[in-house]
Amino acid sequence: MSDYILETRDLTKHYGGVQALTGANFKLKHGEHVAIMGDNGAGKSTFVRQITGVEQRTRGEIIFDGKAVHFSGPLDAREAGIEAVFQTLALADDLDVPDNLFLGREKTFLDWLGPFRLLDYKGMRQATLDGLEKTAVKIPNINNRIRNMSGGQRQCVAIARTATFHSKLTIMDEPTAALGVQETAQVENIIRTLKEAGEPLILISHNMRQVFDLVDRVIVFRRGRICADLDIKNEKVTGEDVVAYITGAKTQEQFGELT
Ligand SMILES: Nc1ncnc2c1ncn2[C@@H]1O[C@H](COP(=O)(O)OP(=O)(O)OP(=O)(O)O)[C@@H](O)[C@H]1O
Numbered sequence: 001m002s003d004y005i006l007e008t009r010d011l012t013k014h015y016g017g018v019q020a021l022t023g024a025n026f027k028l029k030h031g032e033h034v035a036i037m038g039d040n041g042a043g044k045s046t047f048v049r050q051i052t053g054v055e056q057r058t059r060g061e062i063i064f065d066g067k068a069v070h071f072s073g074p075l076d077a078r079e080a081g082i083e084a085v086f087q088t089l090a091l092a093d094d095l096d097v098p099d100n101l102f103l104g105r106e107k108t109f110l111d112w113l114g115p116f117r118l119l120d121y122k123g124m125r126q127a128t129l130d131g132l133e134k135t136a137v138k139i140p141n142i143n144n145r146i147r148n149m150s151g152g153q154r155q156c157v158a159i160a161r162t163a164t165f166h167s168k169l170t171i172m173d174e175p176t177a178a179l180g181v182q183e184t185a186q187v188e189n190i191i192r193t194l195k196e197a198g199e200p201l202i203l204i205s206h207n208m209r210q211v212f213d214l215v216d217r218v219i220v221f222r223r224g225r226i227c228a229d230l231d232i233k234n235e236k237v238t239g240e241d242v243v244a245y246i247t248g249a250k251t252q253e254q255f256g257e258l259t
């Protein structure tokens with residue numbers, strides 16, 4: 001087995017003339033929690049969209065769980081074991097909460113009936129309530145359509161999904177940016193639970209306190225390129241150091257001079 005659950009080689013995405021992501025070489029070990037930081041527009045979400053098949057990359061390789069992969073979309077990535085919470089949410093507006101949680105992995109009865117097998121609504125409802133409880137968000141009625149929920153409530157539904165299913169890799173793109181204090185604390189607890197369970201995580205965050213509390217390593221993106229790889233658990237790296245990489249005041253030699 002490879003030491004790494006995920007590896008990208010020369011991962012690149014250009015939108016016409018916009019070089020949103022260039023030559024990203026990244027490795028994530030089994031069980032490791034990594035944060036991606038960088039200014040607005042640095043290419044963080046673009047990186048995640050290529051990995052999860054939301055978009056098709058311009059070039060480069062993605063090796064997930066030992067295999068080169070080409071996901072055709074986020075459901076395809078989810079089937080392979082990547083649970084992602086996107087910055088702009090990928091929930092189905094016209095479905096209610098349980099249907100969103102179980103989208104693509106519905107609980108069923110009598111599977112031998114093939115296409116006529118029965119959906120286990122009661123089981124899905126209970127699992128939904130259990131998952132939501134972990135996020136502390138109060139959703140008045142889980143049978144409401146996502147369309148009628150606040151931004152924070154939607155975000156919690158998406159996070160409840162990652163807390164409900166075991167996945168091989170969880171990716172969260174600014175999961176707490178729209179959340180209140182209590183909900184943020186709960187989401188941070190979910191992240192700690194994933195760590196204890198040995199499940200790897202990529203967390204995109206602008207919140208320095210959160211990053212230093214939660215992860216082992218910080219990758220900094222700047223102008224579409226990785227410019228620093230910082231082992232914050234074992235090396236003396238301060239918040240100011242990270243800011244210096246984010247703003248370009250400092251660059252790690254291995255990533256070359258930046259323009
Ligand atoms: N669909 C698109 N078409 C054209 N340009 C895009 C598209 N999506 C992103 N970009 C550009 O690519 C660059 C990287 O965007 P991206 O969303 O990855 O940034 P980010 O690091 O996630 O920023 P933020 O912290 O604001 O979320 C930006 O310059 C953005 O304008």
Ligand SMILES: [Mg+2]
Pocket residue numbers: 044045046087173
């Ligand atoms: Mg983003």
